[in-house]
Amino acid sequence: MIILVDAMGGDNAPDAIVNGCLDAVSEAEGFEVLLIGDEERIREILNKRSYDTSRVKIHHASEVITVEDTPTKAIKTKKDSSMVVGFKLLKEKKGDIFLSCGNSGALMAGALFILGRIKGVDRPAIAAIVPTKSGKGLIIDAGLNTVCKPVNYQQFGIMGSIYMKEMLGVDNPKVGLLNIGAEVGKGNETLKNAYSLLSESSINFVGNIEGNDVALGTVDVVVCDGFAGNVLLKFYEGAGSYFFSLIKGILLKNFKTKMAALLLKKDMKVIKMIMDADENGGAPILGVDGLVLKSHGSSNAKTIKNVVIKASKFAGTKVLEKIRQEFVNMEVEEIEQDL
Amino acid sequence: MIILVDAMGGDNAPDAIVNGCLDAVSEAEGFEVLLIGDEERIREILNKRSYDTSRVKIHHASEVITVEDTPTKAIKTKKDSSMVVGFKLLKEKKGDIFLSCGNSGALMAGALFILGRIKGVDRPAIAAIVPTKSGKGLIIDAGLNTVCKPVNYQQFGIMGSIYMKEMLGVDNPKVGLLNIGAEVGKGNETLKNAYSLLSESSINFVGNIEGNDVALGTVDVVVCDGFAGNVLLKFYEGAGSYFFSLIKGILLKNFKTKMAALLLKKDMKVIKMIMDADENGGAPILGVDGLVLKSHGSSNAKTIKNVVIKASKFAGTKVLEKIRQEFVNMEVEEIEQDL
Structure with a gap:
């Protein structure tokens, strides 16, 4: 299981994000973390700590979507941002779940435009x-x-x-x-x-x-x-x-x-x-065709640690399949009623 | 100052209402209470206690609007209900403020139909x-x-x-x-x-x-x-x-x-x-042409005591005049802009 993490999103990125991921890796088993973002800056933080290098990798992305960016425009123009790259890796099944503390609007736009909705879902929602x-x-x-x-x-x-x-x-x-x-x-x-x-x-x-x-x-x-x-x-x-x-x-x-x-x-x-909001952090966007966890912009290393562990649990569930299945069934029922 | 009280509205009426009013009278000065409702039942509760009889009076009303009643219909048909009588007494200036724990919808309808809105106010609101x-x-x-x-x-x-x-x-x-x-x-x-x-x-x-x-x-x-x-x-x-x-x-x-x-x-x-909700009880309906305090249906004697004292304070303010004045001024300004 690979957890894709937007290392550059949020007020305390990349430090809090990277450190939180390392804490999660040392506390829980069963997953790898792929840190997406500025390789040099991420490497700098990693170098200060010792960790299981087989479980923490970096995927370089040169751009960052900030809170000031206009969501839809940012997703369309910042092609090499950590967020867009994260969504693409998820879509290409290079990871099981994508986690970000970045610009909420952009995260929604990315989920909708890059992953798309599950067939039958009218509007995704945050839970x-x-x-x-x-x-x-x-x-x-x-x-x-x-x-x-x-x-x-x-x-x-x-x-x-x-x-x-x-x-x-x-x-x-x-x-x-x-x-x-x-x-x-x-x-x-x-x-x-x-x-x-x-x-x-x-x-x-x-x-x-x-x-x-x-x-x-x-x-x-x-x-x-x-x-x-x-x-x-x-x-x-x-x-x-x-x-x-x-x-x-x-x-x-x-x-x-x-x-x-x-x-x-x-x-x-x-x-x-x-x-504590940090203990309950990490809200999924349900209804899009992929697993996405959003954590609040002010997430600190402790929040991130909890959310990464939550992500590994979420990726192990059948939530996505069950939603797909439920909405296919609903459509079948509707067609049967129409006939 | 006379506080008009709907003695029959709410889950614990008339006992809690009457007792709460007596408690208010013995705790605070400067107002009288006019209890509106079934004279016999109110008298029964009053007789059990000693109080300043010069400050607590009864105005008989033969009907009661219950929570099951349809608001607008109840106000139109139950002409001798404690609520409708209370509004009418307020409109005829037989009292300074009207207080009720009864059917919220009916209280709104009564305030709108019997008292009417202050000129210029589009929709009254509960505060x-x-x-x-x-x-x-x-x-x-x-x-x-x-x-x-x-x-x-x-x-x-x-x-x-x-x-x-x-x-x-x-x-x-x-x-x-x-x-x-x-x-x-x-x-x-x-x-x-x-x-x-x-x-x-x-x-x-x-x-x-x-x-x-x-x-x-x-x-x-x-x-x-x-x-x-x-x-x-x-x-x-x-x-x-x-x-x-x-x-x-x-x-x-x-x-x-x-x-x-x-x-x-x-x-x-x-x-x-x-x-404690009882300490903060009593919400005014602002924007109607009269002072109305709504207390929640489950109000007990303690709530009522607090709300009656609050009502006496409210009736001593210039809230109503100031709202009237503000909305007249707004209209004048609009007319001036149109000219």
Whole structure:
């Protein structure tokens, strides 16, 4: 298994990326890493560390797509950028999965233009894992499609379901449609139609859910448009940071509370880890014809280490085949109904 | 000052409503309460307690609008319901503010049909206060208009600004437009146009904000459509509950952590109070021609007590006049530009 890594994307590239990959290689087995980017700069970082050289290779790419670049234009013109080269290597099956912290828009454009959509998929979506009261939940779409048609919600539900089952081992994942009321018939026409389509699907659709259900973990898969998904994800980060500042304020308040802080130190770390975005980093773009993991631009070496290991796990699943199969089946059913 | 209270609306009516009003009367000065609803049932609850009878009166209403009722139909047909009677008393200036925990849809319909909009306001909105890292923030619209036009966002910003200044004493409140990126030009056409209109307003518009800014308190007023606002508010509740369950799990884990819990007991209560929805209860419907406070259906006596006191404070502000004035000025300016 070869993990293709865009070594040049993100605020801390290439240092954090390269070091994170080396940490992943020394922590986990069963994969190689192909670092894509400026060979000289990557080599410099590699030379400072000792690692299993048989598992870490470099593929030179002379250009970099930055956050300032216009996504579609960058993908079309920067042919030798680490991102475009990564997508091409994936398409040519020189690797099993492609991982990048680079320009999100360009990553989407590249996935769509170079890999293409899986037959039958109308719009790909980003799927993001969040911690919930009952474990882990998936938000899909987490930011790709700000406006959606009813069929998109249905497809997000199907793809999200497959991901939760294959990747996290959740049996018959519960799928909910994010709405402003739990009752049937809530929301605008688009959401009402999305509700109908989700109901007709073979997935375990449990109906409308509300905002509070997301963190409570009432369902395993939260289906929403990319605007709501992006707002929720970022809000969660902000709320987590706010909560911790409240707790921290208390724990450092006086001698008595500092004593308590000492007693709780180990356990507080566990909570911090649960809420840590770095631990839940790496969101797949589902619906494109290849495995792509997006990590946030500010990813540090620790994030990258986790995401590389996650990528190796993801590449070992049948998510892609199952999505392909599901959408082929849907098309066959539609043709049968038309005849 | 007379606070009109719908004694029959909400899951715990009339007991929680009546008792909450009595608690408010005994805790704070400067207002009377007019309880609207089934006189016999209200009298029964009142008789169990001693209170300042000069400050608590009853206005009989024979009907009740329930959560099962269709909003518009209920307002049109249940003429003697506590809600419709409450709105009418407010319109006839028999009271200064109307407070209800009843059917939200009906409350909106009643506000629109009986009170009407302030001249110049296209769509009224619900404004909800949430705790943030820097104090308190306002989310507007918190659930009334699921789909909005650019001008609605602009008006939400103006009304929210006035509310934060007059009600919470925030000088020159910072207003942000909830979007999926902080840069200018983010979001769909509606949001781009909303951005332009907000920029042209006389308020302190600071630009686009993202989900994390809400809990961090980057701005004082978060402008969004009612879908995002509702989802955010409810998500906040769910995240708060999840977070407390994590902390509680730690504090009750073993002897050592229980010791810490004892040391932190008093301070944890402060955090709980900050995050408590009951403490932040009571959201005004801004843009209608009268003061209306909506409290959630599950409000208990404590919520009601807080909301009644909040209502007395709200009725003492110039929010309504300032909104009227602002929108008249806007119209005058438009006419001047047309001439």
